[in-house]
Amino acid sequence: EPEVTQTPSHQVTQMGQEVILRCVPISNHLYFYWYRQILGQKVEFLVSFYNNEISEKSEIFDDQFSVERPDGSNFTLKIRSTKLEDSAMYFCASSDFMASGLQETQYFGPGTRLLVL
């Protein structure tokens, strides 16, 4: 069964450093998402991406964050200058279209645990 994959599974970085989290969505999916889950808290939406541009973003997704689909398979989240509060599990998800044109169910990857020291 097709799966969303994410690399790395764990990342430790120093405050102020740039990190890039990578995701390979399910191959025929057209919508891509990033969510984060700070330890012990809710899963929160960050951004959605469709047709090579941001479709929707939350207030969390400020100028420190960017997303890119550099090729036909990868989808990345970049944090330019990490802060302590960026420590979280970051989940990538992807979805397809339904026949009605609406989005299908979002399927999640296993997550990247980011620790900012």
Next chain:
Amino acid sequence: AQTVTQSQPEMSVQEAETVTLSCTYDTSESDYYLFWYKQPPSRQMILVIRQEAYKQQNATENRFSVNFQKAAKSFSLKISDSQLGDAAMYFCAYRSHNTDKLIFGTGTRLQVFP
């Protein structure tokens, strides 16, 4: 703004028994989708079941079923014949028909005892 509430931080069930996890939500919209996701200790979010608000029939997936009460804005998950592998964090989630984002509840940790 839409919100999702899971009032049970923890639940436990004996193996082979049935357990129901509660979820309520608040919205002024009539067209939306509801989901239950499972997050085992491995941390991967796995879709358990999905319900479209326009469908009156409750969704069922094998041992998992929902009780969708649209007027009451309630969306509970029933797990029948519980198995040890069902032990996980369960998240209820809402998505409006005209937005991309899922809105999650705080989760319910389910323990399954042999």
